[in-house]
Amino acid sequence: MIEGLVMRSTGSWYEVQVGEDIIKCRTVGKLRLGTMKVTNPLAVGDRVAIEMEPNADTATIKEILDRTNYIIRQSPRKKHYLHILAANIEQAVLIVTIRQPKLKQGFIDRFILMTEPFDIPVHIFFNKGDVYINDDLATYEYLKDIYENIGYKCYLISAKEHKGFKQLETLIEGKTTLFSGQSGVGKSSIINGLAPDLDLKVGVISDYMGKGQHTTTFAEMFDLGKGTKIIDTPGIKTLSYNYLEVQDVAHNFREFFEASSDCKFPDCTHRNEPKCAVKERLQSGVFSELRYNNYLKIIDEVEEQNYWERNKS
Ligand SMILES: Nc1nc2c(ncn2[C@@H]2O[C@H](COP(=O)(O)OP(=O)(O)O)[C@@H](O)[C@H]2O)c(=O)[nH]1
Ligand SMILES: [Mg+2]
Ligand SMILES: [Zn+2]
Known part of the structure; x- marks a missing residue:
């Protein structure tokens, strides 16, 4: 063997x-x-x-062979199935952009829900820095502040102008890194910037063929030598959770989980329960409203989806 x-x-x-x-x-x-x-x-x-x-x-x-970890999500095609994006990764690089396309509210938090169960480090790269105008840079600083406060490093990069690559190169050296993000954020452009020899196709929507019909697209690993491996993934459109309970979500919003030992109820969902440490920290400005609102949206969604599944006649 x-x-x-x-x-x-x-x-x-x-x-x-x-x-x-x-x-x-x-x-x-x-x-x-x-x-x-x-x-x-x-x-x-x-x-x-x-x-x-x-x-x-x-x-x-x-x-x-046994996996050290894996990135799993609800299959975008079969709603009762799971889809494994990749296995045995050491870190994830999440590529987002504030412009072209506009950052989808909650996308970063939804992505982190996939990596957090295995404590896989996530680094967030804001691409297309070359087209940001004043307000966008303020948005970047605002988000950077939120995510760095809870331990996810943020960087500005431009694949077009080949700016900000030094940090990314250092980061991926000798490791297996998953590259992910919504379609069109510049994943292929950035990977080409790291390894021009790969010459990946840019600007092609690889998730669709013809009139909105899904083709099966898979992640793909590239060996850049010296132990550096990167995994390019098909662009993510939406992330839903058919495999999570409300408590799973609560446990994987790391700052909320850390605070939850101070909540009055051990199974606090941080919604309307009295003496909730998360809500207290929210009111005093320690926790981010943005994170909390995204959290509420996700747990409502999870609760609703699970409810309908369990009450199917
Ligand atoms: N202005 C600008 N455009 C970019 C940048 N990176 C990628 N693009 C453009 O964004 C589009 C999508 O890029 P692509 O690499 O295919 O994105 P992917 O779908 O994430 O792989 C293409 O038209 C690229 O030329 C960048 O840093 N700045
Ligand atoms: Mg691509
Ligand atoms: Zn609570």
Whole structure:
């Protein structure tokens, strides 16, 4: 048995890196799925045990080795399924922009809900700095202040002018980093800026083909050498949660979770309960209104979705 790393998937085939080689692999039979329904039991970043097929340069994937972590979300296509974006990552770079397209309210908080259960560090890069005008820079400073206060570093970058790359280069050195963000924020442009040889297509909406029809797009790993690996992911349109309870959300808003030991009720949802430490810190200005409002929106959504699921006739 040979051990390898899943770099990408092209439908039924997987490209698995073994040493310097890429081996085309397929899966045979059912791989271990656990109890959840997942659209892709095998994800980019998975370590697998493979066996060469007789008289061929292709191989069969026999086993997925234990994951240190994974990034999971509700499948955008099948609402009762989960989709694994990537496995075994060391950090995430979340790319956002304030202009072109406008930053979607709550997107950063929704993304962080995927990384927080495994304490995966997230670095937030605000791209397209070249088109920001005065107000936008103030917005950037405002958001930077909120997120850095709770431990997520923020940076300004411009793929177009190749500005702000030094910090990003240093950050990704020798690590496996997931690159993610909404479509059109400049993920491919930034990855090209880091590794011009990859020559990724820019300005193509890779999530759609033809008239709004979804094609299956997968994350893809690139090995930049010296242990530096990056994973490009298809642009995220929306993030919903069919796998979370209200308490899961509460536990993964890290500053709220930290404060929650001072709430009167151990299962406080920080909505209307008396003597809520989160609301107190909100009133005294320690916690951000923006984070709190996004939190409320997410728990309402989760509660509603779970309610309908549980009361289906
Ligand atoms: N002004 C400006 N445009 C950018 C920048 N980075 C990317 N773009 C443009 O934004 C569009 C989407 O970029 P792309 O890299 O394909 O985004 P992706 O969908 O996240 O991979 C393209 O038209 C790019 O030329 C930037 O730093 N500044
Ligand atoms: Mg792209
Ligand atoms: Zn509370």
